Amino acid sequence: MKRRIVIFIVVALVCLSLVGMAACGSIGSNSNGASSGSNGNDTASSGGTDTSTSTAEAVTDTSVSADETTDEFTIETEDGAYTQSGTVYTISAAGTYTLSGLLNGQIVVEAGDEDAVELDLNGTTIVCDSDSPIKILSADSVDISAKKDTENVIKDTRSTKSVDNDLYGEGAIYAKADLKLKGNGTLVVTGTYNNGVHTTKDLTIKNLSLKVTAYNNAIKGNDSITVESGTVVAISTNGDGIETSNTDANKNGETRGDIVISGGSVAVYAAGDGIQAAHNFELSASGEEAPALTVYTGSYSGYTASNASTTSYKGIKVQNELNVVAGSLTINSYDDGLHADYGTVFTAGGNGQGTINISGGTTTLRVYSPTTKTSGGRMGPGGWGGQQSVTGADGIHADYKLNISGGTVNVDSAYEGLEGNLITISGGTTYVSANNDGINACSGQTTPLITVSGGYLDVTVSPSGDTDGIDSNGSYQQTGGIVIARGPNNQNMAALDVDERGTATISGGTLVVLGYANVQTSGSVRTYSLSLHSSGSHTITVDGTQYTFSNAYAYGRTTVYSSVTVS
Numbered sequence: 001m002k003r004r005i006v007i008f009i010v011v012a013l014v015c016l017s018l019v020g021m022a023a024c025g026s027i028g029s030n031s032n033g034a035s036s037g038s039n040g041n042d043t044a045s046s047g048g049t050d051t052s053t054s055t056a057e058a059v060t061d062t063s064v065s066a067d068e069t070t071d072e073f074t075i076e077t078e079d080g081a082y083t084q085s086g087t088v089y090t091i092s093a094a095g096t097y098t099l100s101g102l103l104n105g106q107i108v109v110e111a112g113d114e115d116a117v118e119l120d121l122n123g124t125t126i127v128c129d130s131d132s133p134i135k136i137l138s139a140d141s142v143d144i145s146a147k148k149d150t151e152n153v154i155k156d157t158r159s160t161k162s163v164d165n166d167l168y169g170e171g172a173i174y175a176k177a178d179l180k181l182k183g184n185g186t187l188v189v190t191g192t193y194n195n196g197v198h199t200t201k202d203l204t205i206k207n208l209s210l211k212v213t214a215y216n217n218a219i220k221g222n223d224s225i226t227v228e229s230g231t232v233v234a235i236s237t238n239g240d241g242i243e244t245s246n247t248d249a250n251k252n253g254e255t256r257g258d259i260v261i262s263g264g265s266v267a268v269y270a271a272g273d274g275i276q277a278a279h280n281f282e283l284s285a286s287g288e289e290a291p292a293l294t295v296y297t298g299s300y301s302g303y304t305a306s307n308a309s310t311t312s313y314k315g316i317k318v319q320n321e322l323n324v325v326a327g328s329l330t331i332n333s334y335d336d337g338l339h340a341d342y343g344t345v346f347t348a349g350g351n352g353q354g355t356i357n358i359s360g361g362t363t364t365l366r367v368y369s370p371t372t373k374t375s376g377g378r379m380g381p382g383g384w385g386g387q388q389s390v391t392g393a394d395g396i397h398a399d400y401k402l403n404i405s406g407g408t409v410n411v412d413s414a415y416e417g418l419e420g421n422l423i424t425i426s427g428g429t430t431y432v433s434a435n436n437d438g439i440n441a442c443s444g445q446t447t448p449l450i451t452v453s454g455g456y457l458d459v460t461v462s463p464s465g466d467t468d469g470i471d472s473n474g475s476y477q478q479t480g481g482i483v484i485a486r487g488p489n490n491q492n493m494a495a496l497d498v499d500e501r502g503t504a505t506i507s508g509g510t511l512v513v514l515g516y517a518n519v520q521t522s523g524s525v526r527t528y529s530l531s532l533h534s535s536g537s538h539t540i541t542v543d544g545t546q547y548t549f550s551n552a553y554a555y556g557r558t559t560v561y562s563s564v565t566v567s
Contacts, residue, residue: 059332060302061267064211064233066151066188068125073101080117091117094139099124109136109177118143121152121187129157132169136199141178146185146208158193160215171198171214179221180204189213195220196234205232205264213303215239218270222246223256228286229263234270238308241270241295244278247319249348255279256348257319261327262286267294269301272310274333277318279346283361284325290361291327298334298368315365319344319352322398324407329363335393337365337414342399342445354399354444356420358428360407365395367414394419395432400445404428404455416440417459421448425481427455434461438485441472448474448499452509454481456547461487463515463555469495475502480509482542484549487515489556510542510562514555521561528560530567541567 075082080095087105091097094115099107100122107126111117117139126133133154136142146152156172172191173179179199181187186209189196196214197203203221211233212218218234219225219242234241246256257278263286268274274295275281283293298304298313315331316322317339324338331337342354395411395418396402402420409430411417417432421444432438438459441448450472461467469487470476476498487495495515498504507523514533521527532538533555539548543564560566 058299058302058304059269059296061211061233061235061269063265063267064186064188064209064231066153066186066211068153069102069123069151070125071101071123073099073103073105073124075099096120098122099126101125103127103133106131107134109134109139109142109175111139113138114140116141116143118145121146121150121183121185123147123150123152125153125155127153127155127157131158132156132171132174134173135169136175136177136179139177141180142175143180143182144173144187146181146183146187146210148184150185152185152187154187154189156191156193160192161194168193169198171195171217171220172212173197175199175201178202178204180206181208181210182206183208185209187211191215196236199223202226204228205230211235213237217241217243218268220244223250225259227261227264227266227291229289230265232264232266234266234268235301235303236270236272237303237305238271239310240272240276241268241274241297243273243276247278247344247346247348253348255320255346255350257346258282260284261291261293263289263291265292267296269296269303271298271301271304271308271313273297273312273314273317273335274331275316276312276314277316277320277322279319280321280323281316281318282323282325283327283329284323285327293327293329295329295331295333297332300332300334300368314339315367317341320346320355321353322356324358324363325360327361329361331364332366333393334368336397337367337394337411338363338396338398339394340398340400352399353401354421355401356396356398356403358404358407358409362408362410364410364412365414366412367393367395392416392436395434396420404430421445423450424453425451425455425457426453427481429456430458432457432459434459434467436466437461437468437471438487439470440468441474441476443473448472448502450476452476452478452481452483454509457481457483458549459483459485459487460552463488463553465493467493468497469515470497472498472502472504474499476504478506478509478511482510482512482547484512485514485517486551486553486555489515491516491518495555506561506563508563510560510564510566512540513559513561514551514557516556517559519559519561524563525561526563528562528566530558530560532560533558 076098081093082091090108096118098120189212191214195217196212198220206228209231213235216239244257258280259277314335315333315337344352392415395414398420405427411432417434418439469485485495496517535554
């Protein structure tokens with residue numbers, strides 16, 4: 001006999017409290033696509049969309065589900081050893097163990113420090129209301145494999161954690177060893193106590209269809225997390241989606257705390273930060289198929305509890321360096337979409353560099369963006385009882401360096417689109433729509449500077465109000481690339497604005513200013529008089545290549561600076 005875990009599908013304008021439902025193993029989900037823009041060699045279409053803020057829809061997920069079994073429980077091994085005490089099975093040696101059927105009890109792994117253990121889940125449901133259903137106290141490594149075409153459920157039904165107690169496991173699957181989740185089957189994990197899947201060491205996920213719903217962190221690997229392939233849905237009703245915490249040195253002398261997604265489809269729903277890396281984060285492709293990552297935080301997630309209390313709800317946050325190399329990344333967040341801190345002191349030595357590098361893939365960011373930073377906006381439609389407020393979230397925020405050298409970046413909405421101390425754009429295609437500054441070089445480790453040497457950059461802000469299209473609290477330098485900067489038509493608020501002690505210079509490339517800018521030219525750069533500032537669609541030909549863009553607003557004037565022929 002089988003009992004189906006109920007699937008709740010909700011797409012609403014409210015945040016749902018699913019803590020109680022998680023204890024019953026409820027399942028839900030969303031498609032993992034990402035919109036993209038492109039700038040080919042022949043014609044490029046750009047945004048220039050309206051930057052007004054709309055209320056977010058809360059999204060849920062139905063991509064991964066599993067049946068619970070009520071068949072008799074069995075454990076089989078040919079090369080291992082275990083003991084049984086009531087409904088607690090303790091594995092004490094290396095080997096492969098096959099688990100089938102329903103166990104209202106616990107699997108404990110207490111093997112030697114050099115032992116490798118594999119748990120093969122062959123259509124099993126393990127439920128425990130007193131401790132972690134799977135608790136790994138000692139081993140060198142443990143693989144948990146969901147066998148092909150099987151459905152497996154792990155349920156931690158304890159009451160929510162109120163105080164720390166080292167006697168109990170921190171997650172539904174809890175390990176003090178390197179942990180790998182793999183297989184060609186399905187694994188659904190529910191944790192109402194604290195975390196869903198949690199290891200104090202390294203965590204690797206490969207091939208399987210995995211869904212984890214937890215009160216706090218859905219997926220936590222203290223030392224590192226690597227997703228190589230498969231379908232992963234991580235849901236946190238009150239905390240962060242995917243998280244690392246340690247920053248000491250590994251055996252190779254490298255700082256721990258990295259999160260790498262190099263394949264598969266990953267969807268994260270979190271009340272707090274979607275992904276929080278204690279050191280670095282990387283989205284890259286290790287095989288032929290590039291990864292797809294989608295993140296929803298705050299009230300963009302349909303699983304966020306109505307009484308959730310969090311201090312940060314960013315899409316991806318790192319303490320050192322964030323790298324987007326390949327794949328698709330889509331973030332809907334109530335705080336910064338991408339965020340890198342500077343100055344964090346690591347246990348292994350050194351400090352966080354606050355750097356974000358985008359060299360490939362397609363990044364799409366939709367960040368909640370109240371029109372005025374001081375008043376902010378409530379965490380969800382109607383507010384969260386005054387617990388949290390948004391105070392101006394950026395699409396991308398790097399405390400120190402923001403580098404875009406390739407790929408496509410779409411900042412569909414944000415308070416400030418791109419922000420960093422040093423912003424360098426050398427390639428790629430970037431579209432920014434923002435309610436305040438489109439691009440802002442802010443004070444930090446050194447004199448603020450925006451440098452453009454290549455790529456295509458299209459920036460939209462309102463032609464009125466306290467806005468700048470491109471704003472450097474130092475200087476702006478352009479030696480190449482194509483830039484369209486929109487903004488107000490006055491010296492105080494402008495399409496391109498620099499500090500009174502800084503300069504805006506162009507010695508190469510093409511700069512289209514719709515609004516005001518005081519630009520100094522040099523070399524072969526000429527000034528062209530065109531009319532591109534009315535609302536609607538426009539086409540400009542740069543060195544024989546046509547570029548089409550659209551203005552959501554009418555701007556005050558057009559000035560074009562270019563080192564090549566423009567018409």
